[in-house]
Amino acid sequence: xxxxxxxxxxxxxxxxxxxxxxxxxxxxxxxxxxxxxxxxxxxxxxxxxxxxxxxxxxxxxxxxxxxxxxxxxxxxxxxxxxxxxxxxxxxxxxxxxx
Numbered sequence: 001x002x003x004x005x006x007x008x009x010x011x012x013x014x015x016x017x018x019x020x021x022x023x024x025x026x027x028x029x030x031x032x033x034x035x036x037x038x039x040x041x042x043x044x045x046x047x048x049x050x051x052x053x054x055x056x057x058x059x060x061x062x063x064x065x066x067x068x069x070x071x072x073x074x075x076x077x078x079x080x081x082x083x084x085x086x087x088x089x090x091x092x093x094x095x096x097x098x
Contacts, residue, residue, distance in 0.1 A: 003096065010092040017084045021077055028073045038068045068082045 027041075034041040056073035060085035063070065 006092055006095055010088060011061075013088055014084060017080055017088070020047075020051060021080050023052055024073055024080070025078050027052075048073075048076075051080070055079070 023044060027044040030038070030041045030044060035044075036042070052072045055072040056070075056076060058072050059072035
């Protein structure tokens with residue numbers, strides 16, 4: 001029974017991380033074409049900015065050195081994917097040993 005509950009929690013966390021990845025991708029694509037007054041864009045912005053903001057410093061340091069693209073969204077996606085692929089299974093496997 002304990003295993004089933006933990007597995008469902010892990011699956012829910014995995015779906016949540018996939019949703020966050022979708023938010024970052026949708027926000028990045030809409031930032032090229034949508035008006036900031038667009039309500040969907042504003043919602044995605046409020047959800048994606050806290051995920052992207054920690055990587056802005058790294059990205060801006062690269063821009064100052066001549067790199068022409070803001071890669072903060074790509075770094076955020078990489079961090080979410082690492083969390084999904086490595087950290088989530090590691091945490092739940094550890095919890096199974098308790």
